[in-house]
Amino acid sequence: MSRRDDRRKKVEEAFAEFRVAVSAALGAVSREHRLLAEERAQDMFELIVRGEGVDKALNDPVLQPALQNPRFRERLLGVLRDREHAFREWTDNGPSRLARLVEVANSPASLPHEDWLGKPGHHDGSEGVPELWRVGTGVVPSAPEQQPFPVAVPLLDHSHLHVMSTVDTRSTADTLVENLLLRVLSHFQPGLVHVHVWDVNQLTGSLPGLYPLTRAGLLTVHDPSRLQEMLDELSDHIRRVHTKVLVDGHLTLHSVSNEGRRTEPWHVAVLFGNRQPLREEHQQQLQRVARNGLASGVQLFIVDIPITVNSPVETIRLHDNGTAACTMTGKHVTVTIDPALPRAKVPRACAAIAEKREERRNRMGAFADLTREPHWTENAATCVLAPVGFDDGEPVCVRLGDTSPHALIGGPSGSGKTNFLYAMLGSLAARYSPDELELYLLDFKEGVSFAQFAPGLKDKSWLPHARLVGVNVNTDREFGVALLKFLADEMRRRADAAKRHEVTKLEQLREEDPEGRWPRIVAVIDEFQYLFGERDQVTAQATQLLEDVARRGRSQGIHLVLSSQDVAGIEGFWGKSAIFEQFTVRIALPKARRVLAEPGNDAAVELPRWHAVINHDSGVKPGNEIARIPDSTTKGTFDLLQNVLWNRDHSKPPSLFDGSRTPLLDELPDFLDLGPGDPNPTILLGQVIDVAGSAAKVRLARTPGRNIAVIGSVVEDAAAVLGGAAASLGRQHEPGEATFSLCCLVDEALPNARHLEKRLVAAGHTVNLIRVDGVRELLDDTARQINSFITGTAETPPKPHYLVLYAVDAAHTLLEQKDPTTRASGVDSLRTVLKHGPENRTHVLGWWRGVQRLKSSLSPGVYDDIGAWVAFDVQGKELLSLGPEQVMAWSPRPQRGLFFDRFEHSRPQVVIPFDTREEVL
Amino acid sequence: MSAVLRLVDWSDESDVPEPAGSAIERYKEIVATATEAHARMRAHDAARNAELSARIGQTQERVAEISEREQMVRFGAELHWEAAKKQLWNETWFRMTVFPKPDESVPPRPQGEYNAAMDAAYDVLEASLQKKPLLRRR
Incomplete structure (x- = not known):
């Protein structure tokens, strides 16, 4: 090889090496640079995604290219994995548990409307009351899986509802309110829910679908200018419930009715505002109603009225974008309110409910309805309570207990006093066994009214609860005194027993001595004014004993029911306010005078036949309840009941005092x-x-x-x-x-x-x-x-x-x-x-x-x-x-x-x- | 309390019944798990972002550094290349190539080594281009 060739070869080789070296030097640094830059880019990508929140980031149009970029995939997956991990518990259980919770009622409270709209309900509260009422669907936007779940709010006994809408979403608020009302109205027996509507802007037009309810008295629409009236009505109702029903330790209607069906209907008051606060006095009264209402079955739906309420309330806020937020679910849940019910079906459903209610109202309510089986199931520990008549198909009760110990019944002859007494005694006897209730019956009139309760020639049966029956007592006023003396002695005996057990009241005595027999005693004296007829020793004794029993009998479970044709004529009675005050239960029959608190309370004057005014409030007007008393004296009513009860227990006949008979x-x-x-x-x-x-x-x-x-x-x-x-x-x-x-x-x-x-x-x-x-x-x-x-x-x-x-x-x-x-x-x-x-x-x-x-x-x-x-x-x-x-x-x-x-x-x-x-x- | 809240198995997903108690309370408790999850997620995001921010801050400097280095290496490489080009210009037989592309597949080694190698390779090239006389003078 020539040197020239050698050299060329060397040069070429050297150059090639040189090229490689250059390449390598450049490549090494270039790679390092690239890798670092990439890591940085990924870091920044992750920073942005996490900073925004992965859920928002995924939907952010600006980020789309980056999100699609395969280079960032790893990081994105990491973020998604973290999210899944955080939401694990929710994803696995949350929505399904919520669904179960809301749907367990299996009733209009949660079911889709196809299942219930149009059919009147039948629940009466005795099987419990649904706590959660569906309003729509919720999702958690930030969760990995968008699992929808039902959103529900508490109503009725538990919480008020506050809805805040915008101008554009007001119709959604209407939908929401209507849906909830229909659910509630379709769940319960017609008559257990009353709706009141007030709209600041209009008299008619709010909730038009519900209008058929007005004819059954289930919907009251209040004039925009008369908010005060509606608030007064609600306040009166709350007061009445407190006085009559919420006694003896029951703090809410909810707790009273655990022992049986719901006794008082719910009142739902819907107020539509215009985002302006109410007048100061209305605002305050509304707050009072809100504070005291839930315990008495009064619940508020407040729409677009700014108000702070110091009682349980849930708020739903409707947004312009069609979604909503609810305090039940918090700010991380997007709520979609259920769509409106089919327009044509709502009035039809309300009409069906109204019709059912009318049917119930018109069912007159017979003696048999007062005394239905099963018998002898009630407990007289705190009181005796029994329906005596009906008001619009709903039973009206008389209650004798610690807070309403004695009753005064007035009504001229022929006004139905005997019938009333029979209705009351029958109802009591049906509900309470002879171990829970004893009756002492004395009638001063001529003619036999209480003879029915003792064994007779034709009818050998007697009322098992009757321990003493006095008939034809006309002139033997001594017998009235004897009865009062007997009651006073019994009262003393109970007081002594109570002292021995270191308690003071019958209720407590029963607890301390469950083996003992401590029935409540109800003593009925008909035409008792004869007892005070003369100014003599007998009257003096009777007055003193009556005062004694009236005052002290209440805590020993001894109750007096005194009835008279002419209460006004009882001088001795009126002079003694100590006696009079104890008779907090006043029952007035048509044309009765002085039984109710006159002159304000004249309800007895216009009362039609077969009716009575029942008042547990010492006769003041707000305590009035008017009831139709069923026929309880004709054949087939009381006598039939007595036979049934007698067959059940005829171990102890009553002592009979018959003033017309001479003792053998x-x-x-x-x-x-x-x-x-x-x-x-x-x-x-x-x-x-x-x-x-x-x-x-x-x-x-x-x-x-x-x-x-x-x-x-x-x-x-x-x-x-x-x-x-x-x-x-x-x-x-x-x-x-x-x-x-x-x-x-x-x-x-x-x-x-x-x-x-x-x-x-x-x-x-x-x-x-x-x-x-x-x-x-x-x-x-x-x-x-x-x-x-x-x-x-x-x-x-x-x-x-x-x-x-x-x-x-x-x-x-x-x-x-x-x-x-x-x-x-x-x-x-x-x-x-x-x-x-x-x-x-x-x-x-x-x-x-x-x-x-x-x-x-x-x-x-x-x-x-x-x-x-x-x-x-x-x-x-x-x-x-x-x-x-x-x-x-x-x-x-x-x-x-x-x-x-x-x-x-x-x-x-x-x-x-x-x-x-x-x-x- | 409410008799409505019976212990009913609904779905076959989970066999655990809800404990007795107010349904309203239970509902809020369960929703709270979502809220808590969200909070946990955001907290984790925040923590991670704090890390990332710190790292980005650090890498900021390194990137500047590497950029500069890259420039320097390139500059040096170009210098060498130009010089080589000049010298090879006289070699009529030689076919010049284009400036080499960076080869990132080379094994990672300290940059200095590659720089040195490049310098050395240039020297070898330069040496190879020297014309040696026919007869050596003494």
Whole structure:
């Protein structure tokens, strides 16, 4: 090879190397540069994307080229991965759980309208009330997956709703409100939701689809200029609910109705504003309504009125771009309000609801509706509450409890008082078992109104709750006093039990002593004004007892229901405000006066037949509820119910006091309990007017004065007393132990004397029936015998000897004749017998036909040989020498006598003489 | 409270029933998970962005540096190239090529080495172009 070639080769090689070296040097730095630049670009890309938020960035048109750029893909994926990680929990569970939560109600609260629009609802609150009501769909725009979920708001008992729209989105606000209202209206039974609408701009035109509801009274549209009226209506309603229903620890209607169906309807008030605040006074009242409304079932939908509300409220803000934000979901959720319901279907649905409601209203509401099964399910721990009538198809209740303890019912005769009482008693008896409620029923009227409740001849059933029924009590006002005394004693017994358990109220006592039996007691006295009819002892006693029971009975579960034709006439009642105040429940029948707080409350004046005003507020007007009372007295109503209840429990019949019936001696427990053995026998003179129906007793001890006198002109009365007394004695001696001398001194008494003789002979006793001709001898002999006992010259100890003298005074002329030898008259003998007889076991049971005549038989001025007497048709003041001053009040009463035992009594008692006619031999 | 909130299994996705309690509270709690997720995401973004900002700040300087270096290398390379061109101009037989493109596939080594190699290669080229005399003078 030539050198030239060598050189060329070398040059070429060197050049090639050089080229490579240059290339490499350039490439190395170029690459480094490029890599760094790329990293920077990616960093900046990521910075922008994260800075904006990946969700916004993905939609940003300016970033589109960068987002498409494959060089940035890695970084973009990283950002997306981070987002997915952050939203993992939400993506997996969030939307599905929310959907489940809202849709669990499976009702118009959440279902699509196809499922419910057009069909009236049937829920009455007893199965719970949906808490969440659907308004639309939500998505979380920043989440990796756009999963829509239902957006719902709380309503009714839980929260108010505030909607804020713009001029362009007002129609969406209307849609939203309409949708929610239709959901609520279609969920519940028609009548449980009332809607009020007020629009600052227009009277009609807001929510036109709902207008068919107006005819059923379910929608009230308020004039734009009369916002005050609507606010007043709502405030009154809240007040009424608080006074009547929210008592005894219930703070909200929600808690009351957990025990049963919803008792008060909801009122939804929709207010449409114009983004201006209301007048100051309206603003304040609205805030008050908002504050107190939820507990009373008043809920507000406030649209475009700026207002701060200090009670639970959710806000929905509508944006111009068609989306919305809701406080339930927060600012990261975009809400789309559900579309409007089909225009034609809304009024149709409302019409259907209105129709259903009308149907219910017009259903008159019968007695059977008040007393439906199941029976005896309610608990009387805090009160007794029962519907008594209907108002527009809805039941109206009477409530007796700690805060409304006693009731006053007024209404002239024929106004339906008896019917009302039957409705109330039937309703109570159906709901509460005899262990929860006891009834004491007393009617002063003539004619039998409460006789239904006791066993009778034709209908052997009785009302299981009735413990005492008093009928035909007309003149026996003592019985009213006896009942009040019984209640006062029961009240004391309960108070003592409460003290032992260290509590104060019945409710607490029941808790502390669950084994014990502590029913609420309701005592009904019809025509109670008779009790206060006279100005006498009876009235004084009755007034005092009534005051006692009225004031203190409330915490011991004792409730009085007093009804009267003429409340105005009860002087004693009105004077005593202490009694009057306790009667917070006032029930007025048509034309009743003074039962409601006059002059403001005149609702009773215009009341139609079959209706009553029920007021738990001491008669002030806002407390009025007007109810139609169903027929509760005709055959097939109360009697049917009583039979059903009686069949369920007929273990304890009530005590019956029937003023028209004379008590049968032979059926009286006190009589049947008598038997031999007591050295001092007890005689029964008649029946005392008390709750137990016990007998008037006198003990014939061996002490002076133990003689009985019956004073009166009617033989039946006297014979009844003497017969009863003698018969009692007959039971307390073995045959042969005692001698009975029956002196019949007037013919008209002969049948009675004979009857008594028969009875005593049948019992094995020695009986001498003596007429006028033998009485002198009897008395003389007896006196002689007694003298022998006194002087100690008797051979045998005294044996019981009872002289039953019918019409002593008839033989007086005879007796006054003096014996020529002894110079003693029969009257002397009589006086000896009276004076010394009792200590020697000789007792006189005598009948004198007048006070003067009795006095003639006794030593002048000395009347204490007659220890006990029963007086019939005499004037009280004639008895003054024989008894205390209370006898003054006595005047003759048919079938009643005045009884006084100077050794036992401080004041005389009224007794009912026995019927000794029937024999149980 | 509300009897409506019964424990019902709805979807087959999750078998866990909602605990009893107010539905309203539950709803808000569940929505809160989305809010919290959003917040977490944004917080993470902010943290990451803080890192990125710092890094971008740092790389700012390096980029300037590398740019300059690149320029210098290019400048040097061009100088060498021009000189080589001049010298090879006289070699009529030689075919000049275009200025070489950067070769990024070369292994990463400190730039100085490549620069030195380039200088050395130029020297070798230059040496190869020297005409040696026919006879060596003593």
